[in-house]
Amino acid sequence: MKTLIVHAHPEPRSLNGSLKDLAVTTLRGAGHEVRVSDLYAMNWKAVVDAADYGPHASSPLKVAADSGRAFDAGELTADVRAEQEKLLWADTVILQFPLWWYTMPAILKGWVDRVFTYHFAYGVGEHSDTRYGERFGEGTLAGRRALLSVTVGGPEAHYASRGINGPVEDLLFPIHHGVLFYPGMEVLPPFVVHSADRITADDYPDLAKAWEQRLLTLESTEPIPFRRQNHGDYEIPSLQLKEGLEAEGRTGFGLHLRG
Amino acid sequence: MKTLIVHAHPEPRSLNGSLKDLAVTTLRGAGHEVRVSDLYAMNWKAVVDAADYGPHASSPLKVAADSGRAFDAGELTADVRAEQEKLLWADTVILQFPLWWYTMPAILKGWVDRVFTYHFAYGVGEHSDTRYGERFGEGTLAGRRALLSVTVGGPEAHYASRGINGPVEDLLFPIHHGVLFYPGMEVLPPFVVHSADRITADDYPDLAKAWEQRLLTLESTEPIPFRRQNHGDYEIPSLQLKEGLEAEGRTGFGLHLRG
Numbered sequence: 001m002k003t004l005i006v007h008a009h010p011e012p013r014s015l016n017g018s019l020k021d022l023a024v025t026t027l028r029g030a031g032h033e034v035r036v037s038d039l040y041a042m043n044w045k046a047v048v049d050a051a052d053y054g055p056h057a058s059s060p061l062k063v064a065a066d067s068g069r070a071f072d073a074g075e076l077t078a079d080v081r082a083e084q085e086k087l088l089w090a091d092t093v094i095l096q097f098p099l100w101w102y103t104m105p106a107i108l109k110g111w112v113d114r115v116f117t118y119h120f121a122y123g124v125g126e127h128s129d130t131r132y133g134e135r136f137g138e139g140t141l142a143g144r145r146a147l148l149s150v151t152v153g154g155p156e157a158h159y160a161s162r163g164i165n166g167p168v169e170d171l172l173f174p175i176h177h178g179v180l181f182y183p184g185m186e187v188l189p190p191f192v193v194h195s196a197d198r199i200t201a202d203d204y205p206d207l208a209k210a211w212e213q214r215l216l217t218l219e220s221t222e223p224i225p226f227r228r229q230n231h232g233d234y235e236i237p238s239l240q241l242k243e244g245l246e247a248e249g250r251t252g253f254g255l256h257l258r259g
Numbered sequence: 260m261k262t263l264i265v266h267a268h269p270e271p272r273s274l275n276g277s278l279k280d281l282a283v284t285t286l287r288g289a290g291h292e293v294r295v296s297d298l299y300a301m302n303w304k305a306v307v308d309a310a311d312y313g314p315h316a317s318s319p320l321k322v323a324a325d326s327g328r329a330f331d332a333g334e335l336t337a338d339v340r341a342e343q344e345k346l347l348w349a350d351t352v353i354l355q356f357p358l359w360w361y362t363m364p365a366i367l368k369g370w371v372d373r374v375f376t377y378h379f380a381y382g383v384g385e386h387s388d389t390r391y392g393e394r395f396g397e398g399t400l401a402g403r404r405a406l407l408s409v410t411v412g413g414p415e416a417h418y419a420s421r422g423i424n425g426p427v428e429d430l431l432f433p434i435h436h437g438v439l440f441y442p443g444m445e446v447l448p449p450f451v452v453h454s455a456d457r458i459t460a461d462d463y464p465d466l467a468k469a470w471e472q473r474l475l476t477l478e479s480t481e482p483i484p485f486r487r488q489n490h491g492d493y494e495i496p497s498l499q500l501k502e503g504l505e506a507e508g509r510t511g512f513g514l515h516l517r518g
Contacts, residue, residue: 158498239416
């Protein structure tokens with residue numbers, strides 16, 4: 001296995017830092033190759049702007065089109081090209097981050113915004129009567145697995161099906177489905193640590209064991225069964241789920257799960 | 260009305276830039292006061308780090324606790340204090356942004372991550388048998404209205420109730436409910452422009468008219484009826500919605516709407 005870990009926490013001695021370090025040692029110990037993009041340590045530039053596209057930045061700037069032309073020419077900035085190369089090298093991608101305001105920290109969002117360019121992560125493939133580009137189950141990153149490892153301040157009950165924050169799987173859906181499945185990756189169920197600020201040294205061994213267990217079974221874990229866009233479940237080009245396919249009682253994001 | 264517009268697009272001559280400019284002129288023309296935080300023009304620092312908390316940064320860094328101590332001492336960085344002051348000045352807050360990867364651009368997420376500190380936007384109020392802090396309908400920003408003005412690349416059908424991306428109101432829920440309603444703001448239904456890259460000069464007058472209409476009726480627009488945390492709908496402290504309160508067929512994020 002070749003795993004890319006993208007890590008987004010400002011404090012190396014944090015729970016997130018420990019989980020990242022444990023992933024590196026556990027996977028390497030099992031004979032796997034690991035690369036780490038530690039975004040804070042790299043001083044990752046979080047903000048998309050014209051400098052990202054060099055001579056391909058048009059005036060006025062067009063983020064999608066300009067990023068696509070810079071990608072096609074192999075002239076995206078070196079930091080972005082390096083991340084794209086790591087994603088192509090990997091067969092498994094882990095994003096390690098704390099849930100801040102119900103989604104990823106800005107530095108990690110900026111990794112997505114800058115690395116997932118047009119023609120690399122979107123705007124890929126042809127449109128026809130039966131296909132609407134290669135996305136949602138097809139695309140540049142097809143054949144890879146992805147996993148979110150997330151620390152959450154609140155307790156599990158607050159993120160359960162009736163919890164006030166909304167179900168954690170729904171909060172993560174825009175990342176699982178919209179960022180990872182979109183360019184073709186299969187997405188494994190997330191590793192979520194609740195009440196993260198209350199984890200003590202006494203709690204840590206059990207937590208570490210659970211994380212090691214997940215890491216050592218990545219290859220046999222069943223992915224979340226998102227529906228593929230071009231496999232007959234959706235009308236083309238409206239991309240509405242065809243009538244009658246959903247399991248009883250499923251609405252909202254849940255419609256986009258098979259079975 | 261005193262309106263703060265937080266704007267997050269790298270190109271002033273973009274559709275987002277035009278909608279922001281139109282909001283300024285429309286509101287001022289109607290006699291309202293307007294302030295703008297143009298995050299790209301301000302070169303807004305998007306990334307939370309120890310420098311944000313000066314002498315209050317502990318080692319190891321604790322983002323929540325350290326931000327709260329710096330806030331209490333009035334010693335957050337000047338850029339963050341200025342944004343908090345603008346939020347307290349405003350009675351209406353508009354966030355203008357393009358939907359990138361199903362949520363806000365990194366620069367705007369970094370505005371939330373850095374400005375919405377502990378003791379300002381969270382960690383406010385006491386806990387008891389009937390109250391779980393002041394949040395979700397109460398808090399520092401209570402009495403204010405908020406509105407998202409969002410441009411979206413895809414067509415409306417792709418974001419409808421059965422659309423492949425998921426319903427746009429569910430994609431925006433973590434921002435509406437988790438970022439804006441959390442510290443106390445009432446949230447108005449969003450202004451969403453679909454197929455934004457295909458808007459032509461011929462389309463713009465109708466779009467501008469619709470936006471002006473929304474802007475001039477902000478004070479009379481009914482907010483999204485999110486349930487308040489401390490008003491009897493949730494068990495304390497599990498914060499699970501009490502049985503039997505939901506409208507038939509409502510699940511997921513929809514549970515947290517009244518009626």
